Amino acid sequence: MSPASCRPAPPGDLHRKTAVAAGASELRGSAVSDYDMRPHRGFRAPHPRGGAPLLAPGAVRTLWERSPRYGREELSAQGSRRQPGDRTRHRGLSAPRWGQQAPRSRDDLVMHAGLCSAPVVSHAHQGTTSSALTRLSVNAARALGVPPQGYADLLGVAPEHLHDDLCRTPSGTSIRIAEMTTTRSPWTDLSVVLAQQSSIGTLGVWDYLITSAPTPLEGIRDASAYFASVADTGTETLRITEDGEHVTISHVNQADMAYEAVCAIRAYALGLYRRRLSEAAHRRLVPLHVTLAAKAPSRHDGLAELYGTRTIDFEAADSSITFLAADLSAPNPHAQPGLSTVLRRHAEQTLATAIPLHDWLALFRTALASAAHDEATPTLTSVARRLTLSARTLQRRLEEHGTTWSGEVETVRRAHITRLLHDTDLGIDAIAARSGYADARALRRAVQRWYGTTPGNLRRTGRLDSGAPALA
Structure with a gap:
C-alpha cells in the first residue's frame, strides 16, 4: 500500500482492516469507506521475467470498523465479537477449515493487521501453489533419495512448468511428493531439508516482502497478505496474532496430525518464518515458544536446531511460533523507503498474470x-x-x-x-x-x-x- 494510503484513523476509536475489492458486493450495508479504490496511475511494476515493466494493479478496498479498544477485536469463527466465556481457541480471525473455500462473508474477508498493513490480494488461485514451492519439494525429495520416476509424471513437474515462475502447480503435486518422501524418511528430516534449501529468493518476491520491510513485523504482515503468491490459501493460512509484548505467527490447516506429509509442511513453515524474520532483523531470533500440530517424533533434534529452541509442544491445536514483539519491531537497518510498496505491487502483478495448470x-x-x-x-x-x-x-x-x-x-x-x-x-x-x-x-x-x-x-x-x- 502506498504511503498516501496510510491515512490517520477517522475520529473515534476505530480499527482498520483491509479486504479484497472483489468482495465489495458482500460488504454493502456495512460502515465502509470506499476511498483508495483507484489504481496508482503512473507506477509500473517490474515484469516478473525481467522484461518490460507492467502496469500496477488496482488498489484494494479499505474499511473501518468501530472497535471497543485500541489494538484489535477478538472474533469468533463466525466473525462476531468474542464474548467472555466463548470457547474460541484463537485470537483474531480463525482460519478456514482444511479444504474449505476462502472465506466470503463480510467479517471473514477482513484481516487483522496494523494501521498500514498490506492489502489482501485478489488473485488467490486456490488449489495451486507457486512453481517455486514445487521446485523446492522436488529438490528435497531428490536430496532424501526419492526416485524421480515416482513423481516425474505429476502435473507441474515437467521442466517447462517447473521452471516457469508464472505457472501455478496443483497443490496435490507437492502433497504427493511429500507423501512419497515421508515414506522413505522421517517427516522431521523433510522439514529440515526443506528449510535448509530455502535460501533467500527461493520463493521469489514473497521472501523479499519480509526481508525488505521497515521492520520484521511489517514484513511478516505483508507475507501474510500475499501468502497466495507461494501457497494454496484454500487450505493454508498464515495468521499473525499481536498480543502486547508477544507476536505469534501460526501456520494453520485442518489436516489430521497423524498425516506426516502435512506435518512436515507445517514444521517447515515455522522454520521458514523464523529464518526470514532473522534475515530481516539481521540477527538470529530465538522464539519464546513453538507449538506443532503433529504427533511427537521419537527424536526432534533437527527441529530444535531449526527453531533455535527445544521449547516445542507437540500435538497442539495449531502450529505456531512466538517471538517478543520488541524483536520484530526493531527497524531494519537496510530497509529502503518505498521498496515494500514496489514488492507488494509486484507480488499482486505476479498473481494476476499467473497460469494455473488445471481446473x-x-x-x-x-x-x-x-x-x-x-x-x-x-x-x-x-x-x-x-x-x-x-x-x-x-x-x-x-x-x-x-x-x-x-x-x-x-x-x-x-x-x-x-x-x-x-x-x-x-x-x-x-x-x-x-x-x-x-x-x-x-x-x-x-x-x-x-x-x-x-x-x-x-x-x-x-x-x-x-x-x-x-x-x-
Missing part, C-alpha cells in the same frame, strides 16, 4: 487416478487426503461440478479394466481382483453395463473407450 475437476481426477494406482479400491477418505480436503467437502465439490464420487470411481475402473483386457493376458479373476471387484461375475456385470458385451468379446475386439481418463 479443480482435473485435479481431482489426477488424484483419483493416482490413488487407484496405489490401491485396488480408492476410498473417498484417501483421495480427499491427497487433495487436503475433508471427505465431506470433497463430496460437496463433486456435486458442485455435476458429478459424484461413485460415478468418478466407476469411470476410472472402466478405463483401468479396459486397458487390462486390451494390453495384458491376465485372466478375468485376476483383473477383477486388481480392480476392486468381489469376483469375476461382478466384473462381467459391470462390463456388460458399460459396453453391452462380455469381457472376452471386449478383449477380442480390442475396443477402448476413448472418453475414459487415463490411469496414472
Whole structure:
C-alpha cells in the first residue's frame, strides 16, 4: 500500500482492516469507506521475467470498523465479537477449515493487521501453489533419495512448468511428493531439508516482502497478505496474532496430525518464518515458544536446531511460533523507503498474470487416478487426503461440478479394466481382483453395463473407450 494510503484513523476509536475489492458486493450495508479504490496511475511494476515493466494493479478496498479498544477485536469463527466465556481457541480471525473455500462473508474477508498493513490480494488461485514451492519439494525429495520416476509424471513437474515462475502447480503435486518422501524418511528430516534449501529468493518476491520491510513485523504482515503468491490459501493460512509484548505467527490447516506429509509442511513453515524474520532483523531470533500440530517424533533434534529452541509442544491445536514483539519491531537497518510498496505491487502483478495448470475437476481426477494406482479400491477418505480436503467437502465439490464420487470411481475402473483386457493376458479373476471387484461375475456385470458385451468379446475386439481418463 502506498504511503498516501496510510491515512490517520477517522475520529473515534476505530480499527482498520483491509479486504479484497472483489468482495465489495458482500460488504454493502456495512460502515465502509470506499476511498483508495483507484489504481496508482503512473507506477509500473517490474515484469516478473525481467522484461518490460507492467502496469500496477488496482488498489484494494479499505474499511473501518468501530472497535471497543485500541489494538484489535477478538472474533469468533463466525466473525462476531468474542464474548467472555466463548470457547474460541484463537485470537483474531480463525482460519478456514482444511479444504474449505476462502472465506466470503463480510467479517471473514477482513484481516487483522496494523494501521498500514498490506492489502489482501485478489488473485488467490486456490488449489495451486507457486512453481517455486514445487521446485523446492522436488529438490528435497531428490536430496532424501526419492526416485524421480515416482513423481516425474505429476502435473507441474515437467521442466517447462517447473521452471516457469508464472505457472501455478496443483497443490496435490507437492502433497504427493511429500507423501512419497515421508515414506522413505522421517517427516522431521523433510522439514529440515526443506528449510535448509530455502535460501533467500527461493520463493521469489514473497521472501523479499519480509526481508525488505521497515521492520520484521511489517514484513511478516505483508507475507501474510500475499501468502497466495507461494501457497494454496484454500487450505493454508498464515495468521499473525499481536498480543502486547508477544507476536505469534501460526501456520494453520485442518489436516489430521497423524498425516506426516502435512506435518512436515507445517514444521517447515515455522522454520521458514523464523529464518526470514532473522534475515530481516539481521540477527538470529530465538522464539519464546513453538507449538506443532503433529504427533511427537521419537527424536526432534533437527527441529530444535531449526527453531533455535527445544521449547516445542507437540500435538497442539495449531502450529505456531512466538517471538517478543520488541524483536520484530526493531527497524531494519537496510530497509529502503518505498521498496515494500514496489514488492507488494509486484507480488499482486505476479498473481494476476499467473497460469494455473488445471481446473479443480482435473485435479481431482489426477488424484483419483493416482490413488487407484496405489490401491485396488480408492476410498473417498484417501483421495480427499491427497487433495487436503475433508471427505465431506470433497463430496460437496463433486456435486458442485455435476458429478459424484461413485460415478468418478466407476469411470476410472472402466478405463483401468479396459486397458487390462486390451494390453495384458491376465485372466478375468485376476483383473477383477486388481480392480476392486468381489469376483469375476461382478466384473462381467459391470462390463456388460458399460459396453453391452462380455469381457472376452471386449478383449477380442480390442475396443477402448476413448472418453475414459487415463490411469496414472
